Amino acid sequence: MKRIVSLNINGRTVEEAIPDNLLLVDFLRERQALTGAKKGCDGGECGACTVLVDGHPRLSCLTLTASCAGTEIETIEGQARNGRLSTLQRAFHENLGTQCGFCTPGMIMAAEGLLRDNPDPDEDDIKSALGGNLCRCTGYVKIIESIMVAAAEARR
C-alpha cells in the first residue's frame, strides 16, 4: 500500500507517495539522493544510518518512512550552511575524528542530538550518547576529542 506522506527534510518540505514498507534510510538514499546516512548492517547494529527525527537521534534503517509523516528530519547534508562546515564537521575534520568516513555521518548526527540536549557533556556523556555508533577505524578516542572540541567551540 502507498500513502501520501509530507515531511520536512533539512528544512525543505517534501510530499511523496510512499509505500508502507519503505525504510527511512532507503527513502533518503534512493529517493532523495541523500546518501550521507549509510546502511552499514542488517538492522540496528551499527548506527551509520543515524539521523535526527524531531531533534532526536533515530536509526533510519529501523524506521518506516510512513511513520514519519509530519516530522522534521535532519541528515548530515543539513549540517553545512552556505558552503561552510558546521562546528561538529570542522571539529571532526581538524581533530582526526574521521578516517574512512563511513561512520561519520551517523557519529555527527548522534553528537548533534547530544549537544542540543546537553551543551556541556563530559566524556561519559559522550560515550553513552555514541553507544550505538560503531567505528572500524578510529578507535573512538579522536571522535570523543572532536565532540569535546565542538562542544567547547559552540559554547564560546
Added chain:
Amino acid sequence: MTEVLPNFRLMEPATVEEAVALLNETPDALLCAGGTDLVVQLRKGLAETGTLVSLSGIAALREIEVTDAGLRIGAGVTLSQIERAQVIVDGYRAVAKAARSVAGPAHRGVATLGGNLCLDTRCVYYNQSHWWRKSNDFCLKYRGDTCHVAPQGNRCRAAFSGDMAPSLMVHGAEIEIAGPKGTRRLPLAEFYHEDGAAHIRLEHGEILVAAHLPPPGAASEYEKVRVRGSIDFPLAGVAVACARTPEGAARFSVAVTGTNSKPLMVDVPGDLPPHSAPEAFFAALEKAVQKAVSPQRTTTIAPHYRRLSISALTVRLAKRLT
C-alpha cells in the same frame, strides 16, 4: 543487506480497542511498537506479515501514572522515558537501570516497555540473515526440523534476552492485557513459558497494555554480563531487590534473564538475619542461582561462563544492597 521488507500495509489505530479489533480481523497481523526488534526480524525474514498494526498512535499506552496501588507504566512508554522518570529512579532503581542498559540511545528513544517484555527469544543459529539460516538448513524454531543447540531435543532452547522483565519481577509486577474478551491481569512471572519457540502467553488478538508495580518497598539493582559494554543483549542479566523484615533481616528477591527461554525468579535460601555472618548466606545464594539457571549454547560465549558470572554478579548486587 539487500533484503526488502515484506509488502505489508501499516495500520495506525488510535485506541487499544481499535487495535484489538484490527488484530482480530486480520489473522496474520503483527503488532509493532518501537520496531527496534520487529523491523530487524522482518528484514531478516524471521517474521512475515501482510499487516503491521502500529501502537505508536495510541496515546493511552504512553503514560506513567502514580496510583494508590503503586505505579502503572503503559506498554508504549519508551525506555528513555523509563530511565529518566524520577518516580522510577527513586522507587524502583533496578527498573531504571535495566532500561538504561538496553541497546543504544537511538533505540531507547523509540523502544517500548511492551516490546521489551514481548521480545522474541534469541539464538546464534536464529538471529541471522535468511541466507545464513538457509545454508544451515534453518532450525526447529522456524522452518527447520533440527535444533542445532540440542540436536537430540525436541524443543527450542533460545534464550529470552529482554532486560526489563527481571527488574519488574523483583518488584512484584503484574501485567495488564487487553483482548477481545476485555482485560486480564497476571503476575509478570506467569506470563512466560520455558519454550524458546512459544515463550509468552499471549493469544493472537491480545495486547499488553501496562505493567503495574506495588508501592516502592525495596532497594534494587540490575546488572548484566555482555560482550560489549556499550551496546549488547545480556549474555545473562540479574535484578536483585532487598527489603527489610520487621525484625531487621534482609529479604532478597532475585530474577534472571538471558539464561533460559524465560526470565525466572530464583528461590532464595531464606532471609539474612541482622548481625549474622553473611558469608554462608551469600555462598548459598550463589549456589541457588547456579542451580536455577540453564544457559545453553545459544550465544558465542560458553554456557558455563554465563552460569558462573551471573551467580557471582547476583552476590555482588546482594552485598551492595545489604
